[in-house]
Amino acid sequence: MAGPTQPRPATQHLRRNPPIAGEQEAIDKAREGDARAFETLYAMHKRRVYSLCLRMLGNVAEAEDLTQEAFLQLYRKIGTFRGDSAFSTWLHRLAVNVVLMHLRRKGLPQVSLEETLEPSQDDGPRKDIGARDLTLSGSIDRVTLERAIENLPPGYRLVFVLHDVEGYEHNEIAEMLDCSIGNSKSQLHKARMKLRDLLRTGQRKEQIA
């Protein structure tokens, strides 16, 4: 039985960010100021960047604002892209940083991360002891999982989305969130536990209905 934290080989980001036909040509032209090429890059990456912003923020208006900000930064910084990583990896890191800057201005992530260091009884892992109940395996569809992620506390949601959805490593997350690697691991575990609670509660409600 393999653990949920699978190895993240170098190909992890490649799997999530496969090369896109025509992307390199668009990058080259956009670096020279070609507006059509930049529009092509936007069309190629808008869904991924917006989905990332939306999952991290849980708010459509903010996600759209920050998607706009991420692409504006891309426009201004595309000349600094050296090709050391896949373009999409570079762009998504840029988008993550835009979201984190926004959250820091609002003061949310630090507060949430610290708050969730001491989980409430509701979040604690031992809640399950002695509670024979449903198991989730095979029963959760994508929409249900997306909704549950939306309902995670912001600190949990950030780490869960970055690690389990986007494939970042704990050391990368710790650097991005300015926290320890241990904190990142702890938040991830609590996030998964909280998601389990949310999903099981949803299942029980469905059964009653």
Next chain:
Amino acid sequence: MIVMRAMDKTMTCAEFQDALPELFEIQADLSGHEHLKNCENCAALVRDLQYIASQARLLLPIHDPSPAVWDHIQQAIRQDKPEPPAAVRK
């Protein structure tokens, strides 16, 4: 230390669950774990957490921004014009 203890069949549920984040992190093979052989609750917990992580990895980017986002970007770029992309800056 906790992880070493994790292979001890006498450990309690609380001890096992304390060790769980690290066991996941080091990708320990839990299939033959003594505690899980005897504790259906913890076995279900492990299955669920593995399931959640595996399903999260399958989530695809499915949301599109509204067309207004591109309109605003274009507008902002037009206002940005005096400062061209870095690649062509002298």
